[in-house]
Amino acid sequence: MGSKYTKRYTEEFKRDAIALVDSSGKTVTAVARELGISSESLRGWYCKAKADRGEDQGGELTSAGREELRRLRRENREQQQTIGILEKATAFFVKENDR
Template sequence: MLGPVSPEEAVPGGRQVHEAVLGGEYKRDAVALVASSGRTVTEIARELGVSSESLRGWVKKPNGSGQAAAETPVAAGSGLDAAEREELKRLRKLAADQAKTIEILKKATAFFAKESDR
């Protein structure tokens, strides 16, 4: 299970452990903790002894199947019934669609702000 990085794994000089030292299972568990705990990425990163930017990158980074972590299917044994799994799937798709829309709007805003300065 997840926990703070042991002193043996820490980088000399007190810096936080480099993410390459951590295995894929550790990263998946950390992402799952972010998704299920309701706490902020910063709080969880501090608790685990990794940088918040690393953890944020793990959350955003597609996993091995090419799906973003937020789009990862919920396992049947996760304690959710079929209706809850379908609702979660629908909400994750909606969140992904909204994230894409936000990115497009950010780019459009930057474009038009740049154009209006001319």
């Protein structure tokens, strides 16, 4: 859903760019400049890859962790909706029972 000017890169390209940063000893900015891509894009890919490999100790979630968090948030939202419905039903039946 990005802008029509947003470039899309293949997973293979991203992997190769990350490998180039790892193997060349150059900075992310230098490699991005050589490849003609945004340094922020490459930095994001690189940080995500490090987190997925378990190398990042900065609190970045792995892909599996992000997916689990998404699943748990969805489940929590559904349970909150169920609780709300049950509370309304309970209030309704208490009111009906008092008549």
